[in-house]
Amino acid sequence: MPDVKIDYYTFSGRGEPTFAKNIKEVAQWIKDKKNGRCALLTNSSTITDKSLTDDLLNLDLISFKIDAATQETFEKINKPCCNIKLNNIIKGITEFRKIYTGLFTIQVMVIKENIQEIEKIASICRDLDPDIVYLNTPLRDSPVKPLTEKEFSEVIVTFKDIPYSSVFEAERKQVQPISRADTIKRRGKKI
Numbered sequence: 001m002p003d004v005k006i007d008y009y010t011f012s013g014r015g016e017p018t019f020a021k022n023i024k025e026v027a028q029w030i031k032d033k034k035n036g037r038c039a040l041l042t043n044s045s046t047i048t049d050k051s052l053t054d055d056l057l058n059l060d061l062i063s064f065k066i067d068a069a070t071q072e073t074f075e076k077i078n079k080p081c082c083n084i085k086l087n088n089i090i091k092g093i094t095e096f097r098k099i100y101t102g103l104f105t106i107q108v109m110v111i112k113e114n115i116q117e118i119e120k121i122a123s124i125c126r127d128l129d130p131d132i133v134y135l136n137t138p139l140r141d142s143p144v145k146p147l148t149e150k151e152f153s154e155v156i157v158t159f160k161d162i163p164y165s166s167v168f169e170a171e172r173k174q175v176q177p178i179s180r181a182d183t184i185k186r187r188g189k190k191i
Contacts, residue, residue, distance in 0.1 A: 047092035069120030
C-alpha cells in the first residue's frame with residue numbers, strides 16, 4: 001500500500017455497513033493499531049436498533065442519509081424493506097444525536113423526486129443540529145438525473161441557516177485509486 005495520509009478509515013460501500021456485527025471491534029482495532037480515526041456513512045435505516053448504539057458511539061464521524069420528509073417519498077427513493085418507517089429513523093437519529101460526541105453530519109441527495117420536500121428536509125436537518133449537511137445531486141453516471149446547477153442553487157437557499165457543503169461549491173481534489181482494478185470492479189466501468 002502506498003504511503004498515504006488517511007484522514008478517516010471509512011465504513012461504507014454497497015449495502016449498509018452497520019449490518020457488520022464487528023464494527024465496534026474493527027473500529028477499536030483501527031484506533032489502537034493504526035492510531036486512526038473512523039467514519040461511518042449510513043443510510044440511517046438501522047439507527048432504530050438500540051443494540052447498535054454502543055457500537056457507534058466510539059466512531060469519530062457519522063454521516064446519516066436523509067433524503068425524504070414523507071414516508072411516500074422515502075419509499076419511492078429508497079425502496080426500503082422490512083416495513084422501515086421514516087419517522088422511526090428520524091426519532092432514532094434524534095435520540096442518538098443527544099449522546100453522540102463525534103462529528104455528526106447529514107447527507108442529502110437532492111433529485112427531482114424529493115425537491116418538493118426540500119423545505120421539510122431542511123427543517124428535519126435543522127432540528128437534528130448537525131455539524132454540517134452535505135448537499136448532493138448525482139454527478140457520477142447514474143440512472144437518476146441530477147439537478148442542474150441553477151436548480152441546485154435554489155435548494156441551497158433553503159439550507160442557508162445550517163452549516164452545509166454543496167457538491168457544486170466543494171473543492172474537487174484530484175485523487176488516484178490505490179487499486180485501479182478494484183475501483184473498476186466496484187464501479188463497473190473504467191475510470
